[in-house]
Amino acid sequence: AIDRVLHGQRIYGIDWSQTPIGRFPWNLTPQGNPALHHYAYYPLTVLSAIPFRIATLILHIPFDYRMVLIGFLAIGIAATALLPIPAAGRMMVAIAVLIDPQVTTFFMMGRNDIAYLAMVLLTLALLARGRTALASLALGVGVALKPFALLVLPFLLLTIWLRWQGTPTSNRRREAMACVLALLAPAVLTIAPFFLADPGAFWRDTVLFTNGGIPDAYPINGQGFSAILYSLRIITHRTDAFPFGLFQVAAMLPAVWFGLRLIVRRPTLASWLAAYTVLLFGFAFFSRFFNDNYAGDVIALVLCIPALRGIPLIPIRSVSAERREAA
Secondary structure (H helix, E strand, O other): OHHHHHOOOOOOOOOOOOOHHHHOOOOOOOOOOHHHHOOOOOHHHHHOOHHHHHHHHHHOOOOOOHHHHHHHHHHHHHHHHHOOOOHHHHHHHHHHHHHOHHHHHHHHOOOOHHHHHHHHHHHHHHHHOOOHHHHHHHHHHHHHHOHHHHHHHHHHHHHHHHHHOOOOHHHHHHHHHHHHHHHHHHHHHHHHHHHHHOHHHHHHHHHHHHHOOOOOOOOOEEOOHHHHHHHOOOOOOOOOOOOHHHHHHHHHHHHHHHHHHHHHHOOEHHHHHHHHHHHHHHHHHOOOEEOHHHHHHHHHHHHHHHHHOOOEOOOHHHHHHHHHHHO
């Protein structure tokens, strides 16, 4: 996909059966691997690798996508260092997310969960430092990498709203505009060219393929709700369509409600991350496939929560300064 982009070629709606992935064994469905006919990742997954690919071409060394993941790992380390918590807490977060076997095992296999996890951590760290526009930009990058990061949005908006209490209206307008632009820019700039090139192919590959909206959608798999239904024969074939979205919404609505209430009552970093983690679990567990790396992501985030307990989500000094300015 990276080389195709470098040569100005499409990456959505493409047959990948002649690439190395076509030689991977597949026994989940008798019809063959449907992923050979779809590219489920967002464009930024490819675009972020282009500098690394160009460097390997210049240096005449083999390219490995894990080089890109190491770059996101470095961002995750920087985000951990930026968290306004004691050193022991930073170490705990680093171990939970960056060293936890549930994450690193899949990292070594080339799965890219570390990319969006690093951006979520960076979003939280920047919010805790009072940098709402930069936090919005970090989240925008995360969303442009993987839709899991989009689940942060309600908690980001609530944090900004809490920060605005007692501040001048003019300040709110400027900050709101900066946050909106920062949040939207990464996705718009990276997704729009590929979507406009072939809207149908982009929609099929990134939405319908992963949600069961086409005959060759990704098969029901993993350890979640879908696997339970399949094992009970409520779903007969792994390729069957099923309204998982209804169950996801049913799980996510109360998760958002209670998460927002928790943050309002206890505006701490732990509350914020706990709210996101519960929402992520509800979304992923009731999806068409709850992969082992998704479970690893949730476990890693749960392990981070104790290290963030009691740390204010809204920087006290910045709030006091803005209220003095308003007075």
